[in-house]
Amino acid sequence: MAMAPLETKIAAANGSVRQRQLIIILLVAVALSAAPFLIYPMFLINVLCFALFACAFNLVMGYSGLLSFGHAAFFGSAAYISGYCAKTMGLPAELAILVATSCSVVLGLIFGWVAIRKQGIYFGMITLAMAQVVYFIAVQAPFTGGEDGLQGVPRKALVSAMAPMSDRQSYFFVLAFFLIGFCIIYRIVHSPFGHILRSIKENETRAASLGYDVDRIKLIAFTLSATLSGMAGAVKAIGFQLATLTDVEFFMSGEVVLMVLVGGLATMTGPVLGAAIIIAMQYYLSEFGIWVKALHGMIFIVCVMAFRRGIVGEIGAYLSRRRGASD
Amino acid sequence: MREPIPEQRSPMMEIRGLEGWYGESHVLHGMNLSIGEGEVVTLLGRNGVGKTTTLRAIMGILDRAEGSIVFRGRELLGLPPERIARSGIGYCPEERGIFSDLTVEENLLLLPVVGQGGMSVEQIHTLFPNLKERRSSYGTKLSGGEQQMLAIGRILRTGAKLLLLDEPTEGLAPVIVQQIGVAIRLLKQKGFTILLVEQNFHFASSVADRHYVVEGGQVVDEVDNADIAVRSQQLQAYLGV
């Protein structure tokens, strides 16, 4: 599209922006490398997996305007498959993740094919119903370990020469997958495809009249989101050595909605921040048990009533207001 | 600009400096008009000049409105639509607003009574015999003419004294336009006050006492129906016929 040369021109004309970006990237890289030495690595692993899940979900909810209430199906089923491949079949972690992610592509296509023509709330309810089917299969299937789930999934990867990885090593292993997923999402959002996606979200009829095959584009976006959600689940099963019914149950689908909502719909960094906040709450408030869920519910209510842009969205709006005022 | 004040001492409805918006777009720019008790007054003008918007502003169903709309000594602007209707105003919208999930009978009986002296169902059936024949059909099964009769008929039952009729002749066959003309003249005889939005100049002149010409969200001229023959050419120009 004609977009690319324009972007290059702007970038060339604005070298300082490039420089600033480079500094930010460097700082982030330093922070990510230092993090496991300052913070409990298992917590970071948890955050990274859910951050990837939330970013993938944002692709559907934020950028395409489709509210899926069944994304736990991708996350959870991939966690089971990856855990099973690594534990029972003894596959290296990378391969287990690959297999599980591939399964999510298929599952995403099936979900999408059934649900994609439905609008708004219908879409949410149908994805929810299909996710229930996946949940009940997980409850009953022989290889999921029932109520116990799959525990003690080995963390033996090709990069570690099939030796069990330590928590810190696992962190970098998970970080690698997170960065791959995040970059893929960044590329998608900033590609011509991403622009089409947003124009469909804004006005579906107009996009269709411009000749776009709206249903097919939405199906592609949904499947991409399902795939990356699956990858997040698969990585989580390895990094956390665990795949349980919690990963696939309906509450998980709601939780990822909350993460995206808190961080900011249709922002790149919002879901990461949202995931970090929600996971941190679970971690540091765990002594309050079930009340944490009630707190999640209250945050949900506050976000919907007063805070619909989320944290990153509100900051962005504030900055652009200020920029507008100083002009 | 100031409008010539009509002869009646205190008009039934008095609109002053009415501004109106649809979302972001500013449609009404200081409408001024007044309607006396028992009068039939039209708003004439081309498409998109703000005639329908004026009626919606009166009913309180516009996104945003400013100015003043006084009806029988009471300010309507700012009241919720249901309170406005209950002060004695009947509204017949441009798209007719027939409820398709309801039968003709249910549509006719649905509207709450807002004043005394409403017509009985029998009287309405005499006025529009079609409605009697089709009383158990569902709203969507009606022809355009029948829908229009139902839309007018149902506000006659409520006892509303001021009727707002939005283009009741639009898209209808001449025979039915005639029938509606007869009905409006009859309603005038019965003492109803009517504010009529029209593009059909000939129809308007056959029923109304006075005409306001609307352009660009303002009243730009006022014509007494008695002077209509003299002013005919000018009016044609306004309407772009």
Place this chain on the structure above:
Amino acid sequence: MMSIFSMPADVFLGQLLLGLINGSFYAILSLGLAVIFGLLQIINFTHGAQYMMGAFVAWMLLHYFGIGYWPALILSPIIVGSLGVLLERTMFRKLYNLDHIYGFLLTYGVALVVESAFRAQYGVSGQPYRPPNALSGIIDLDFMVLPIYRLWVVAASIVVCAATWIVIEKTKLGAYLRAATEKPVLLRAFGVNVPRMIMITYGFGVGLAALAGVLAAPIYQVSAIMGGNIMPVIFAVVVIGGMGSIGGAILTGFGLGILEAFAKLLYPPAASTVIFIAMIIILTVRPAGLFGRTR
């Protein structure tokens, strides 16, 4: 012994009754959801929590005040319905001009708060609630044993559903409701206080959920998770019936209850999924649901 569909008659009838009982709850709950959706365009995710609260209020009335089943059958829906009205007035009302997704998310958040609070207070295990004496006991029909309470549930549910259907489809009050569903703004311009109607309708739908909760208390026990478990099924029922279709919700509720019961008999592992599979198939063939109109 005679047989129906190549299964013994007693097995068949027993399963039919089981299906009708579950179907009774599906029908009342999805009816309430459909009524609310019709007017508010909001999927009331809190419905399951309100069903649970209905059962809990009945239990609390008995436990703390010694008020029995029959008064609870009236009181509990009124109490929970009033809480619903409060929710509508303080929160929903502010979201009507936004995308309906936000209403959906709000009800989800409220459900999360309510269910977690009850779980924190009462745990997940059920509290027993005995049926009233008049309804305990059984009828022995030679080939099967019928608990009277279950017959009562089926009968009460059919009466409630039929009455609601008649009110909505055949009365003046129902005409207002149908008109407000179709053209709320215009109906206001005719002098009807639609915001108040919306409030009352929501309260009524919530009251239905609470009523189902009281009816369910002696059968399923009273537990904090009873609502969350049934919610996805109710969604499926409403979608299959056709969103907002009152008759569709009722018929589909009973139908799916029966379908589920026979699935349990023929292939037990499929019992919990058969409703969702039915939903996927039906929506593929009829996108607007069985009784819905395409828009």
